[in-house]
């Protein structure tokens with residue numbers, strides 16, 4: 145049987161792995177950093193204690209029962225001309241480098257956060273936290289729950305970045321916590337956005353109304369290019385002092401993609417349905433790393449994984465195709481303006497299978513939408529990792 149190597153055991157990588165393993169058409173080896181996966185969508189609710197770490201972590205062993213091999217290591221280089229992947233056993237050093245050969249390679253490592261284009265970032269990186277990273281959200285949580293006064297800056301870089309509404313969610317949840325603590329009037333919250341509207345644009349109007357109610361200041365079209373101990377500086381020279389900073393760094397593909405000449409910021413693909421590299425028939429992209437004309441979110445990542453699996457099935461000579469199209473439903477947490485630790489959410493969806501894409505939304509914040517998002521996230525984790533979280 146052919147060897148399919150998948151780099152990244154996240155949403156897209158596990159979508160490919162499960163689809164191929166269920167059909168027993170190839171040897172599947174997922175190479176991934178850590179012996180666990182940590183889901184993204186409900187991470188912001190860790191801030192308000194509405195989500196628990198253990199509910200959104202999964203191990204790989206149950207998926208392994210299907211015949212998916214998982215190798216833990218950090219991929220640092222690929223050599224598509226010689227069909228080799230190089231990994232190191234740790235994420236911090238290149239010692240004990242291993243090489244693995246493949247017949248087909250799927251690159252699905254998600255994104256990296258890149259502060260290097262922001263002057264001064266290297267020096268004061270520790271001042272910044274976000275809801276995006278599992279360690280840093282814990283730090284942000286301590287800062288928000290312990291602070292007594294000051295200015296909080298939340299920042300969204302230029303799109304595309306992973307999970308469009310997360311910076312807005314961060315601002316609204318911070319408001320909620322401060323209000324709950326009875327100290328909201330001692331803080332100023334500013335959301336600086338490098339885009340002309342908060343993302344996604346479909347819900348920008350309701351966000352601006354809720355920001356007014358919550359007293360959050362919104363500054364758009366301002367890209368942060370410099371940072372020091374106490375202020376951020378934008379491209380047009382505006383300076384904003386901060387006490388707490390939740391700045392999402394620009395997103396991009398891991399460097400090994402560019403080094404293998406598979407793309408610059410994102411990995412190039414032939415089309416959203418044919419996710420092969422334009423240069424190599426046996427190298428495919430899936431998930432957030434791929435240069436796709438769609439938002440970078442969980443459903444698009446999953447669907448791209450199914451398209452990648454379909455292409456591999458075709459190349460292996462199988463006629464079966466898994467049904468898939470590009471469409472997603474999203475729920476954005478809007479916190480709770482009154483300060484109850486019961487987050488309300490708005491709902492929006494986009495279906496790219498029609499031209500023009502069909503959009504729908506309900507921008508009335510509802511508690512039920514927060515619960516729907518939880519069910520949706522848990523269902524994906526069960527499907528991809530093979531088990532349910534039991535309390």
Ligand SMILES: Cc1cc2nc3c(=O)[nH]c(=O)nc-3n(C[C@H](O)[C@H](O)[C@H](O)COP(=O)(O)OP(=O)(O)OC[C@H]3O[C@@H](n4cnc5c(N)ncnc54)[C@H](O)[C@@H]3O)c2cc1C
Pocket residue numbers: 151152153154155156157175176177178181183184185186187188217218219220252253254255275276277306307310398430431432433440441442443445446474475
């Ligand atoms: C805070 C937050 C909120 C979000 N909210 C939503 C939401 O509300 N709705 C929504 O649809 N989506 C949301 N998302 C986005 C969603 O989680 C991602 O779009 C989705 O996970 C992308 O799937 P992926 O497979 O491309 O990447 P991931 O799921 O991130 O998987 C990539 C995997 O590759 C591993 N990896 C990375 N680099 C390497 C390497 N060099 N070597 C080996 N392994 C590597 C990683 O450890 C990870 O396990 C959110 C994400 C975050 C972080």
